[in-house]
Amino acid sequence: MSRALALLLLLPLAGCGVAADVTGAVAGIAAGTATGNPAAGFAIAVGTRAGVQAGLNWAVRVRARGEQDAVAEAIGGLAPGEVRRWRIEHDIPIGNEEGEVRLVREMVTPLATCREALFSVSDGDWFVTTACRQDGRWKWAAAEPAVPRWGALQ
Known part of the structure; x- marks a missing residue:
């Protein structure tokens, strides 16, 4: 023992x-x-x-969702071409992230309003993502694993 x-x-x-x-x-x-x-x-x-x-x-999924929501909320507050900082502070302060986000374009359709943006993490490489307006908030929409319907398969 x-x-x-x-x-x-x-x-x-x-x-x-x-x-x-x-x-x-x-x-x-x-x-x-x-x-x-x-x-x-x-x-x-x-x-x-x-x-x-x-x-x-x-x-891990909860922390990733928090980071994705922080980036999506920053995207939602941007005007085209504008650059803004984003930051996430987790309850357990390990892996707090920050970076910049730049709105590239807005796509408005009868089904959804989405925005495509570039974002960086801790002043590193730039990535592209999409955020869509959902129930009055901006949510990460770039990849299927970010969608709740996948449940335990994420």
Whole structure:
């Protein structure tokens, strides 16, 4: 059990990439040791890993959606050709981003009002994206994974 505790204490050093694997392994070893049943330990390890990975995926999606919403809101407030700074401050202040956004064109149709813009992240490369007006707000519209209907597949 002391090995499992040592692995758990080292988990923050490993980073998010292996967090689900290490957590699943620790839970499986502990359960297998406590029950004396390797099959139960394996099942608990697989279930724990799946649960932790789903939680991490959800957290990444929420943070990405926050960044996309910040860029989209900045796009919504621009006039054609105007440049403005954008910034996102997450609740947990890791990975806060900022950059510039430049409105390229506006596309108004009977179905939607959308804007195409260039944006940068932390004064780096420039990317192109599209934001559309939805329910009185501007929302990221560039790629399918940003759409809620994909659910857990994002």
